[in-house]
Every structure is written in structure tokens, then in C-alpha cells.
Amino acid sequence: MKKLLLVTALISAVLMTGCNETKKVIETAGTVRLTGNYTVTQITGTPLQSKDMSLSFTALDKMVSGNSGCNTFSGNYSIDVLAISVGQLMATEAYCDEPVMNVERAFMKALKETGSFNIEDNVLSLYSKVDRSVLLKASRK
Template identity: 35%
Template sequence: MKKLIFAFYVLFATLVMTGCKCTKGTVSKDALVSSGWVLSAMNGNNTLKSKFPNKLPNITFTADNKVSGNGGCNQYGGSYTVDADGKLGLGQMMSTKMFCQGVAEDEYLKILSKADKAKIEDKNLVLYSGDEAVLVFVPKTAE
């Protein structure tokens, strides 16, 4: 009986310790490409209408490692990689260069270029730079 109880505790301890290594919150490629995403917060600010009076920025990831979107005025695109831990690599972005007064597109693209990790949190896509959440997107269907 003591061996059975000991085995149970060993199993329980193993489950507790390995449970801490779960990937909850990380993002898979399938989750990225499942929907387009619309910006809902930038650097913790979710009052974006004054920064993007015409259109909120959006981003779309494809299964063939392409990323594209609209920065609030201009279209942009490039390539990306994402690993099992959510580490995100964005390649050089290209963008159209139409002038749009009063749009914080340059700020958005600069922040986007520094993003190095992606997570899904409460159905939202959160991009991080280091440990700081810098961009939060909602699924495009929730616009």
C-alpha cells in the first residue's frame, strides 16, 4: 500500500512540475492564419480613433509565411516566422507611401517591426517586444 501511495505522489509531483511548462497562451501558425486581425490597443492605449481616424490597422498571416495588412492608410507586407514557443520573426516590410494626414501609421509600423513574440490571450492576438505587450489585435470577425 505504501508503494502505491508513493507512486501516486511521484506521479502527482511529475504532473505538477511538467504542467508548468505548458504552452498556454502561445500561438500556433494555425491560430495566426485562422482569421485576419484588427488592432485594438497599441502600447496599452485602446483609444485609437484619434490616431487612426480613417481606418484601424489590421494584419493578416498566411500559411505560406506571408504577412500583410493596412497601417491605417497604406498597405504593407512581408514575411514572417513563428515557432512553437510563439517566437515571432518579421521580415523586412514593404509599404505603399500614400500621404495620410493625422495617422499614426509610422508609429504602428515601428512598433510592429520590434515585435518578437506572439500569444493568443482571450481570443486576441497579442504581440510582445521582450516582456511588454505592444500590440493587441481582435479577430477581424469581431470588428
């Protein structure tokens, strides 16, 4: 009986370690796939006139940075398969004309509400963690 219990415990440990390693490989693949520079083209379905908004994701330190139209920002992110979570963002505090600031606020809100992503034909789509609606689209540079 003790041998059976020991064998069961060993098999369970090996399986858990294997699953954990598989998850790490999937997370790394997602992070590498996301890595790059993007020009934001759309926020909550509204196409942008300006090409000033940008996003950059780096895999090594899991940092996101960019230009939000008026200010620059940076922060960290984490990935779990295709789920993404953007952490607290730091940003400069310049003030621009109100229309630019309104778009910037929508952009920053979209980043905070992001729960998943997809990249297809070099277009990054960020989806809401609440209802999976498209929050933002950006083209790879």
C-alpha cells in the first residue's frame, strides 16, 4: 500500500511539473509573438486620424511602452496563454488640446481594460476582459 501511495505521489509530481513547464512554454511563445512595435489605428471601433499613438512590447522584461498621443508611457504586462494583463502604467503629464486628451484617455482606459489579444495579418487586437469586445487595434511597424 505504501509503495502504491509513493508511486501515485511521484506520478502526480511529474505530471504537475510537466504541465507547469508546458504552461511556461506557451506563455513564452505568447510573449515573443506579441513583441514588437505597433501603430495604433483604432480605439473602441473608432479609426484614428493621427498615426502618433504607438505601442511597444518587449519580451525580455515584459514591458509595454509607447506614445498615447500627447504623453509617453511605460509599464509592465503579463501573459497567460492568450490572456494579457497590463499593469500600472507611468506616463508623462503634458497637456494637449482637449480632443487629443480625450483620445489619450480612451487609449489608456483600453489598455487597463485589456484581457486578451490576438495577432492576425500583423494587426494586434486587444479585447476587453469583461465582454471580449475589441478595445484597440494596432498595426505592426
